[in-house]
Amino acid sequence: MATLAPSDHSVLKPLADYDMSQERGFLCRYDAGKVTFDGAWADAARVALQLPQVMPSGEIRAFLRAHLPDPRELADVSTLSNEQLRMATVHYSFMIQAYVWGEAEVDNRIPACIAVPMVALADALGQQPLLTYSTYVLDNWTLIDPAKPLALDNIRMIQNFLGGMDEAWFVLVHVAIEAQAGAALARFEDVCEAAHNDDPEAAQLQLEAMAGTWKHINALFDRMPERCDPYIYFERVRPYIHGWRDNPALPDGVIYEGVERFGDEARSYRGQTGSQSSIVPSMDALMNVGHASDPLREFLDQLHEYRPVGHRTFVDDARRSSGLRGFVQTVGASGLTDAYNANIQAVADFRTRHLEYAASYINKQGKKSAGNDTDVGTGGTPFMRYLKKHRDETAANLL
Numbered sequence: 001m002a003t004l005a006p007s008d009h010s011v012l013k014p015l016a017d018y019d020m021s022q023e024r025g026f027l028c029r030y031d032a033g034k035v036t037f038d039g040a041w042a043d044a045a046r047v048a049l050q051l052p053q054v055m056p057s058g059e060i061r062a063f064l065r066a067h068l069p070d071p072r073e074l075a076d077v078s079t080l081s082n083e084q085l086r087m088a089t090v091h092y093s094f095m096i097q098a099y100v101w102g103e104a105e106v107d108n109r110i111p112a113c114i115a116v117p118m119v120a121l122a123d124a125l126g127q128q129p130l131l132t133y134s135t136y137v138l139d140n141w142t143l144i145d146p147a148k149p150l151a152l153d154n155i156r157m158i159q160n161f162l163g164g165m166d167e168a169w170f171v172l173v174h175v176a177i178e179a180q181a182g183a184a185l186a187r188f189e190d191v192c193e194a195a196h197n198d199d200p201e202a203a204q205l206q207l208e209a210m211a212g213t214w215k216h217i218n219a220l221f222d223r224m225p226e227r228c229d230p231y232i233y234f235e236r237v238r239p240y241i242h243g244w245r246d247n248p249a250l251p252d253g254v255i256y257e258g259v260e261r262f263g264d265e266a267r268s269y270r271g272q273t274g275s276q277s278s279i280v281p282s283m284d285a286l287m288n289v290g291h292a293s294d295p296l297r298e299f300l301d302q303l304h305e306y307r308p309v310g311h312r313t314f315v316d317d318a319r320r321s322s323g324l325r326g327f328v329q330t331v332g333a334s335g336l337t338d339a340y341n342a343n344i345q346a347v348a349d350f351r352t353r354h355l356e357y358a359a360s361y362i363n364k365q366g367k368k369s370a371g372n373d374t375d376v377g378t379g380g381t382p383f384m385r386y387l388k389k390h391r392d393e394t395a396a397n398l399l
Contacts, residue, residue, distance in 0.1 A: 011317050015314075020185065022182045022186035023150065025179055027141070028086065032086075035087040040073040047063075052160050059103075065111055065113060068095075071113050072116075076120075077124045086139045089127070090139050095118075100254060108255060125309075127306065130269050130272075131243075133274065133306070141156065141157060141158065155172050155175055164232075165228075166233055170237055178279065180213065180220060184217075188322075203324070203327070203339075207342070211343050214347070230360050254266060254268075278314065282315050287324060
């Protein structure tokens with residue numbers, strides 16, 4: 001039969017061990033809107049929350065330098081709780097992006113008042129010192145009405161660059177997708193266990209339910225154009241979320257002033273991108289979808305390090321735990337194969353929609369500005385070619 005070897009037995013732990021939940025998936029499990037600070041950290045948060053009011057002035061750099069606390073007051077992050085660490089990182093990651101990209105000319109030197117706290121916070125969380133998907137999406141939302149469910153009509157952004165419906169909708173659709181994905185992620189352990197125990201009926205039931213969840217995920221993704229216009233996205237949302245690596249406007253990266261271990265050496269990091277979300281990589285891991293060893297694969301491996309530590313570990317554990325594809329092939333039952341293929345197709349459909357949005361929201365926008373190139377993704381890649389290859393490799397895994 002198809003029983004897996006003992007060494008292949010599931011190593012997946014409960015979702016909470018990875019800082020995840022069935023109700024929220026990879027989203028923060030606390031109420032980020034209720035996180036408060038004292039002293040200098042409170043002062044810094046107030047400055048960050050004024051970005052939407054000050055950015056239109058074109059003088060955001062002078063404002064940040066004049067109003068942020070002395071970095072020596074913020075160098076020690078040991079007094080912050082995990083929730084405070086993460087919320088402070090949200091605020092500082094927005095300010096660091098605003099400083100680099102918020103005026104007509106790009107600035108590759110980040111002053112110590114932003115750089116020192118940003119690096120200290122990133123170090124404490126095991127992440128990179130700039131805007132990442134976790135600070136842009138996962139930790140940057142709260143419920144409008146705490147008595148109502150987490151849904152697209154009951155969430156708001158906490159920290160913005162400019163504010164406005166298009167910026168919020170772009171982020172909040174991702175928040176809603178992440179929450180919906182929790183129901184699929186919660187089934188991973190049972191799927192792996194069913195394969196290990198040679199139980200095709202149980203595996204089929206779990207995969208069918210997972211495919212049903214993916215219908216809801218894709219339906220949410222389809223709603224992006226409702227309130228996020230392609231032109232507004234390209235001109236008023238995208239310019240501020242780029243990173244420094246492989247961006248023509250910052251060929252040498254940026255300098256983090258006042259960070260002793262960096263010295264005066266420029267650093268290059270990849271920008272915030274939906275490819276830093278852990279949902280699809282988790283599905284690839286469970287379904288044993290591989291990607292060829294080429295520059296795309298190298299890029300994916302690099303992005304893995306930009307995920308929160310717990311989420312990164314979940315993807316790795318899912319990959320080690322799953323022998324699902326081999327199990328499905330060995331059993332050969334049509335119902336199980338159909339359930340497996342339904343999930344493969346759902347992820348391929350998600351990637352197809354991503355490719356379509358990349359074309360309409362970015363590639364077809366004619367105007368380019370410093371750092372905001374129609375041919376280069378926010379993560380610093382030729383994204384159209386990469387997204388298409390990604391989609392095609394997924395579809396090629398249909399059994």
